[in-house]
Amino acid sequence: MASTPTPALRTAGLTRCFTSRGGQPRTALDSVSLSLPAGGVHALLGPNGAGKTTLCRIASTVLLPSSGRAAVLGRDVVKEAAAVRRLIAIVFGGDRGLYDRLSAQENLWFWCSMYGLPRRAGRQRAQQLLEQLGLAERAGELVETFSRGMKQRLHLARGLVAEPQLLILDEPTVGMDPVSAREFRTLVTDLRSQGRTVLLTTHDLQEAEALADTVTVIDRGRVLTHLEQPPQPGSLEELYFGLIRSTAARSGGMEV
Ligand SMILES: Nc1ncnc2c1ncn2[C@@H]1O[C@H](COP(=O)(O)OP(=O)(O)OP(=O)(O)O)[C@@H](O)[C@H]1O
Numbered sequence: 001m002a003s004t005p006t007p008a009l010r011t012a013g014l015t016r017c018f019t020s021r022g023g024q025p026r027t028a029l030d031s032v033s034l035s036l037p038a039g040g041v042h043a044l045l046g047p048n049g050a051g052k053t054t055l056c057r058i059a060s061t062v063l064l065p066s067s068g069r070a071a072v073l074g075r076d077v078v079k080e081a082a083a084v085r086r087l088i089a090i091v092f093g094g095d096r097g098l099y100d101r102l103s104a105q106e107n108l109w110f111w112c113s114m115y116g117l118p119r120r121a122g123r124q125r126a127q128q129l130l131e132q133l134g135l136a137e138r139a140g141e142l143v144e145t146f147s148r149g150m151k152q153r154l155h156l157a158r159g160l161v162a163e164p165q166l167l168i169l170d171e172p173t174v175g176m177d178p179v180s181a182r183e184f185r186t187l188v189t190d191l192r193s194q195g196r197t198v199l200l201t202t203h204d205l206q207e208a209e210a211l212a213d214t215v216t217v218i219d220r221g222r223v224l225t226h227l228e229q230p231p232q233p234g235s236l237e238e239l240y241f242g243l244i245r246s247t248a249a250r251s252g253g254m255e256v
Contacts, residue, residue: 006074008038008166008197009059013068016054016221028054030221031068038073038165040213041188041198045205047244051221052201056168059199060090072166089159090168097155100144104135104154107143108161115162129157133187149180156187167191168199173207185211209236219247 016029029051036042044052057063058070061081069076075083099107105126112122130136133153143151152172159167169188173181181204188198188211202208208215208231215227217240224243231239 005038007035007071008042009034009036009070009072009199011035011055011068011070014055014058014065014070015067016051016058016063017066027221029058029065032218032221032223033068034216034223034226036197036199036214036216038197039192039195041192041200041211043208043212043215044199044201044218045203045208045215045240046218046224049220050218052218053170054221055218056090056170056199056201059166060088060168061085062090086162087164088166088168089162089164090170091155091159091172092170097158098143098151101142103140103142104146104150104157105130105139107154108157111158111161117161125161126157129160132160133157134183147180149176149184152176152180152184153187156184160191164196166197166199170201171203172200173202173204181207205236205240209233217243219244220251 011032011034014029014032015027018026018028020026032051032055044055046052054063058065058077059072061077061084064078071077072084072087075087077084099110102110108126108129109122112125113119117125127136127139130139133156135150135153135157138146138150143154146154156172173184176184185207188200191198192213200208200211213230215231215236217224224247225239
């Protein structure tokens, strides 16, 4: 009998609670059970505060679950955190995580050394990534002089230093102009064709539709739907708004 392939990310009853400053309990993830296959782009959608970043942070071992389990390629994110860190990379949108007063290549050299690459191999890897991401011409310039789109490419290069099997992109195109965002999406498509798995959170439904092989919609920490196939062109907006509207109506929340 053929064995079932190990999912890139599997969660079972995954729950994460926070306590607000005023002492109010807040459930960011509420018993989330999901299985995302290895390979392809998996879109995670949901309104502000839905729990997307919390899920990404748990999958990348920087946040502990309150209860339930999560595993990356079969490795438990709590009990085998070190092994999980070797399999994943996380790229946040915005300006976090880069050293502005260093050049693009210095940033990458730093990250290569953090991942234990010897100096020579690190420099080769950095050069290869700068070329792959179209930054080679600006490699020696300070990151503070980069546009947002260029910074996002560099973020992605940083994420790729360790050749992760699961790349988590948390709103990677936020604030990008349409051309930079489209180029970034092309890079994501290239990664998919190289056999990598990408978990993508986004508020851009067209982006999700263009890239995703599976789509998961969450709201208030709960999975509302999980599509195991790419959405039909033009279908996602109606599905998404319908789901969010009915959840809001059930809980007497705002109109969408
Ligand atoms: N460190 C924290 N302390 C308290 N509450 C938190 C903390 N981190 C997240 N939360 C809360 O958990 C819930 C989910 O937040 P999360 O950042 O995962 O949402 P999100 O779907 O990524 O939202 P957005 O689309 O706005 O980025 C929110 O109510 C948020 O206020």
